[in-house]
Amino acid sequence: MQDLIIIGAGPAGLSASVYASRYGVKNTILGQIPGGLTTETHEIGNWLGDAAISGAEFAQKAEAHVKSFGTEIKANKVLAIKKKEDKFFINLDNDEVLESKTVLLATGTKHRHLGVPGEKEFLGKGVSYCATCDGFFYRGKTVAVIGGSNSAAAAASHLGNIADKVYIVYRKEKIRAEHFWQKTIAANPKIEIINNTNVLEIKGSMMLEELVLDNEYQGSKNLKVNGLFVEIGLDPNVELIEDLDVDLNYEGFIKIRPDGKTSLPGLWAAGDITDGSNSFRQIVTAASEGAIAADSISHCLKQ
Numbered sequence: 001m002q003d004l005i006i007i008g009a010g011p012a013g014l015s016a017s018v019y020a021s022r023y024g025v026k027n028t029i030l031g032q033i034p035g036g037l038t039t040e041t042h043e044i045g046n047w048l049g050d051a052a053i054s055g056a057e058f059a060q061k062a063e064a065h066v067k068s069f070g071t072e073i074k075a076n077k078v079l080a081i082k083k084k085e086d087k088f089f090i091n092l093d094n095d096e097v098l099e100s101k102t103v104l105l106a107t108g109t110k111h112r113h114l115g116v117p118g119e120k121e122f123l124g125k126g127v128s129y130c131a132t133c134d135g136f137f138y139r140g141k142t143v144a145v146i147g148g149s150n151s152a153a154a155a156a157s158h159l160g161n162i163a164d165k166v167y168i169v170y171r172k173e174k175i176r177a178e179h180f181w182q183k184t185i186a187a188n189p190k191i192e193i194i195n196n197t198n199v200l201e202i203k204g205s206m207m208l209e210e211l212v213l214d215n216e217y218q219g220s221k222n223l224k225v226n227g228l229f230v231e232i233g234l235d236p237n238v239e240l241i242e243d244l245d246v247d248l249n250y251e252g253f254i255k256i257r258p259d260g261k262t263s264l265p266g267l268w269a270a271g272d273i274t275d276g277s278n279s280f281r282q283i284v285t286a287a288s289e290g291a292i293a294a295d296s297i298s299h300c301l302k303q
Contacts, residue, residue, distance in 0.1 A: 001099050002028055004297055005090055007078055007240070008106030010036025011283045014062045016104050016290035018224050021069035023298040027075045027078065029066065030090065035059020037234075038283060040130045042158040045180070047283060050243070055132065058283075081240050088266060105254070105262075105269045105291060109234035109281075114146065118202030122228075126208020131155035133230045138163045138227045144211060146199060147231035148172060148236045153181035155231050160188040167223065168193045169213070173275050182237025194223075202228060234281075249275045260293030268293040 004020055006013045009031020009207055020027045032039055041055030042198060050058075068094065076092040081103065083089070090098040111129040113119060119127055128134040131145070143163045146155045150168035154177075159166045168175065169184070173195055175182065185191045201212035212222045235255045238246075247255040247263040253275045260268040260276070270276075270293045273285035 001087075001101070002026055003100070003301055004028075004104060004294075005030065005088065005098055005100040006092070006104045006106060007031070008036065008108055008271065008273075009034045009063075009073055009079070010106060010108045010271060010286060011038060011062065011108035012108070012273075012286040012290035012293075013104065014066050014290070015287035016072050016270060016294040017066045018069070019291045019294035020298065021071055023294065025294070025298050025301060026046075027071060029071060030076065030078050030092070030098075032075050032077060033072060034063040037090065040132045042132045042154060071176055078240060081244065083244065083264070083266065084241050086266065101266070101301065104260075104290070104293050104297065105267065105273060106271045106286075107237040107273055109272045109287075110235050110239055111230065112233040112235050114199060114202075114232065115280065116199055116201055118204070118208075119230075120284075122202050122204060122208045125202065125206070125229065126226060127202060127228050129185065129230050131158050131231075134227075134229075135159050135162050140164050141226040142224065143167070143227035143229060144169055144199075144220045144223065144225045145229045146176065146233055147233070148175035148231070149231065150177045150181055152231035153185055154179035155229050157181065157184045157188065158193050159229065160185070160191045163227075164190065166191045167225065168195050169199060169211070169223075171193050171198050172196065205300075220291075221245075234272065238273065241267075251275075253279075256289075258292075259296035260289060261296065268297060 003025045005028045038055045039059045080091040084137040088100045088103045144167040156168050179260040197215045199211050213221045254269040256274045256276050270289035272281045277285035
């Protein structure tokens, strides 16, 4: 019997574990990738104390910090969460069932897809959702990034150091990335922004060859590219709680109270999966929510 099981090994889950361990709360983390989507980040420049750190290095340091308390991070996939009376039962893919008094859900988000013809067919054949993971395949080639957020601008900036040409294709009049990223991409002559444009189809033979646009670019609606990186937002990973009585907001994110509690007693949530922190989904806010939830859980277990 655990005091606390943390599902999710991103910044929220790892931060919660550190705080829980320091409070003497026995906890186990269930997560297949320590660091979560943070590991896909080329460079983090707004984490206090590190002017610039890669997502992979950040994740390694966070994982080492958690393990310094003797906490176990199990890479097994969670198949189901069930609650009976005051206990939670966590079913894993190795047929193991864990029991816990409390659960913190910190499963974060997943990449949103375009939903256009050719996207599934060319996944891994030119279509990617991670510039840091796959960018090196496109050295000397032409690529496009779809989106106008910080993540899209960061991806384009990273690819601008690898590819010969980078297009940012955005559906609105002006990209909405923060000032830092706009300056960064403006300083790279290899990066060009195509505004007020959507991708209608992804085409090619064996590999991705072109994008079909809804507006003409230089006299054509066909944009020749070798790679496409989709950065159009994230959806919450809430599949595990579909059979539990947990309140969600209109976008599908878990509603939490200021202390991280959900509508289901014994279940807390933290990080990008929640509607907390004014929906400002950053590493620092995820880590903060994890710490707050751990503090709340510690107090509840002592009652």
